[in-house]
Amino acid sequence: MQGPSATLSHPAVAAPPWDEALAAGIIRELAGLEGALLPILHALQERFGWVPREAVPLVAEALNLSRAEVHGVVTFYHDFRASPPGRHVLKLCRAEACQAMGAEALAEGFMRRHGLAWHGTTGDGGLTLEPVFCLGLCACAPAALLDGEPLARLDDALLDGLVEGARA
Amino acid sequence: MRVFLPKDAAALALGAEAVLRALREAAARRGVALEVVRTGSRGAVWLEPLVELETPAGRIGYGPVRAGDAAGLLEAWLDEDGAHPLRIGPPESHPWFAGQTRLTFGRCGVVDPESVEDYAAHGGFAGLLRALSIGGEAIVDAVKLSGLRGRGGAGFPTGIKWNTVRLAEADRKYVVCNADEGDSGTFADRMLMEGDPFLLIEGMAIAGVAVGATKGYVYVRSEYPQAVRAMRTAILAARWAGWLGEDVAGSGQAFDLEVRVGAGAYICGEETALLNSLEGKRGVVRAKPPLPAVEGLFGRPTVVNNVLSLAAVPWILAHGAEAYAGFGSGRSLGTLAVQIAGNVRRGGLVEIPFGLPLRDVVEGWGGGTATGRPFRAVQVGGPLGAYFPEALLDTPLDYEAFARAGGLLGHGGVTVFDDRVDLSRQARFAFEFCAAESCGKCTPCRIGAVRGAEVIDRITTGVDVARNLAVLDDLLELMTDASLCAMGGLTPIPVGSALKHFPEDFDAARGLSRAAE
Known part of the structure; x- marks a missing residue:
């Protein structure tokens, strides 16, 4: 089957360094929401590419929580990263519908060819590989999200092209 | 000229944006004013991107469209009859759609979701x-x-x-x-x-x-x-x-x-x-x-x-x-959105009254496997749903019938596998998934899932098989009865159904010969 060619349409931006004033601003803006913790963590990760350790006490203070409580939430959810990702993030689906179309062998081969492990980043810092369990693209498997953009009917060549394209 | 193009994630994944660019370029070259309305998907993922042209006789569908088809399509649209190899006619009359009962999804793929x-x-x-x-x-x-x-x-x-x-x-x-x-x-x-x-x-x-x-x-x-x-x-x-x-x-x-x-x-x-x-x-x-x-x-x-x-x-x-x-059967009334997924030729969403047999979905709408290899198993209802063999394809799609057959309808997902699937691996995956996703609050789920994967490894490598099968049975019963929620409580369904319907896949000797192939 003929698939679309995937391109990296998003500009490659390295995760910015820690900026306390910036983080405090993000937290202040959202702290008034009901159940504000997840929206704040999402906003921090969107800005920094991960949830920097330094942000935890600031969030705890703003929401009147203990640092342990905030840490507990950050580590519970698979989405929140404990270290900065590469310039691009590929979330490759590992769930049953994609398995039925060979996703396991696809992922294994991809990782072997590029010396990657799950959650690992290519040597040039271009691409981080993350596992994901279902993207709702189950009728056009195997599927992935590249920087939030959906990809379907993946094969070796298409995935290898992504690593090429992610080079700085 | 007015056309409709989905921006549903599946359509995007299958190249809808490239099709849009190519259509615009082709229209500019021919000096045609092209209006493109972005819609959702009608659910025929196998036809995506499904482009529809507005005509005096209603919308006419074309799919699956690739960027390379754009110029040819535009020429066809400028012709009187609009003939093209990708033409499927009015989508509503196409057999894949005409056999559905679209109460909830009637507007999906038709309207502009921002308007x-x-x-x-x-x-x-x-x-x-x-x-x-x-x-x-x-x-x-x-x-x-x-x-x-x-x-x-x-x-x-x-x-x-x-x-x-x-x-x-x-x-x-x-x-x-x-x-x-x-x-x-x-x-x-x-x-x-x-x-x-x-x-x-x-x-x-x-x-x-x-x-x-x-x-x-x-x-x-x-x-x-x-x-x-x-x-x-x-x-x-x-x-x-x-x-x-x-x-x-x-x-x-x-x-x-x-x-x-x-x-x-x-x-x-x-x-x-x-x-x-x-x-x-x-x-x-x-x-x-x-x-x-x-x-x-x-x-x-x-x-x-x-x-x-x-x-x-x-x-x-x-x-x-x-x-x-008035739709449906028994105590399952109304319609069910069935999602046909995995290794299937015509995957997508169909909305049908409860009570139709699973076979209609897998073989009728789905059209068999995508790879063309023989069908072997179908998992209905997501990661906590049962794996059914061919013999159970006549099970009607309603809550009670599925429960009686040892499965569940869940959210209506139907994932098809061809003959290369190894059900012992799928069973192990069900435990691994449960172990990774367990919230950790109750012990049967948190610990049981980890132990379950280990027990399956012992069975499939031929270690003390009879005793480990007994341990597995015991574990499945415990998880079913004592877990706090459906995560631990239903993980025994995919595992147990794989064991029951595909016992040969758990045979260590067969596993070894497979590995040697």
Whole structure:
């Protein structure tokens, strides 16, 4: 089957360094929401590419929580990263519908060819590989999200092209 | 010239944007003024991107379209008859669509999901207007009479849940939409939110009016960025048009909505874990009682319903509860959105009355495997659903029939596998998945899943097989009976069904010969 060619349409931006004033601003803006913790963590990760350790006490203070409580939430959810990702993030689906179309062998081969492990980043810092369990693209498997953009009917060549394209 | 092009995530994944660019370029070269309306998907993923041309005789579909087809398509459209190898005719008359009963998905793929006007012009808001005129008690009665049961998997009667919340006394109440559609093989919620988000908004507003809630949350999983954007855009538009806010449609009643995004935890599809997540906590399951209908979000009475349960309500209010109950069979009334996924030739979503045999979906709509190899197994109902062999394909798609066959309908996902599947690996995966996604609150799930994967490894490598099979049986029974929620409680279903229907895959000798191949 003929698939679309995937391109990296998003500009490659390295995760910015820690900026306390910036983080405090993000937290202040959202702290008034009901159940504000997840929206704040999402906003921090969107800005920094991960949830920097330094942000935890600031969030705890703003929401009147203990640092342990905030840490507990950050580590519970698979989405929140404990270290900065590469310039691009590929979330490759590992769930049953994609398995039925060979996703396991696809992922294994991809990782072997590029010396990657799950959650690992290519040597040039271009691409981080993350596992994901279902993207709702189950009728056009195997599927992935590249920087939030959906990809379907993946094969070796298409995935290898992504690593090429992610080079700085 | 006016054409319709989906921007559903599946269509995007299959190259819809490249098709759009190519169509625009071709139109510019030919000096044709081209208007492109972006829609959701009609559900035929195998035909995506499905481009539709507006003609005096109605819309004519072409698919699956690749960027390279654009120039040729444009020439065909400029011709009188519009003939082209990709032409499928009017989508509604195409056999794949004509055999469906589209109550909930009738507008999906047809309307512009950003346009309140388009939604209203296609019959939208009729249910909400009727709801506002009859009031809470009558709404609940209609939902009860329709026979609507929760579409998230548990199948609890929606009207009974609503009535509990309606009768509860509290300073505020909530409506929460569970859009954390994490089951592999399911994408109905995603498709609906991307293709007809106002329907969900209308359904939630009706729920709010029915139970006296003023605030609603849509909890969408982060794996669905397009759905998150579509819902946020639609909520802004609905608020601006007066369908949400302090004074819903001039009724004096207040109801407003907010989208919240999950963070990659499958367990948050369980309603109490979802509520904890919305409160900003770890997505840990709560013991029931108290039911969320009594003590839910922030301790207040809360309606928690799946996307498709809420989206079924506007039709019920607009067309009558009896009309809805006229579809389906036994105690499974109305329609079911079946999602045909995995190794299948014509994958996608079909909406059909309950009661049709599974075979119609796998072989009829699905058209067999994508690889062309023999069919071997189908998993129905997501990661917690059973693996069925060919012999069970005549099981009718309704809650009770599936329960009797040792499975569950869940959220209607149907994942097809060809003869290369190894069911012992699928069973092991079910345990691994449970171990990775368990919230950790109860021991049968947290520890049982880890032990389960180990026991399967021993069986498939031939270590003390008879004793380990007995241990596995015991473990499955324990997890079923003693887990706090469906995660640990239903993981035995995929494992047990794989063991029961495909015992040969657990045979160590066979595994060794396979590995040697």
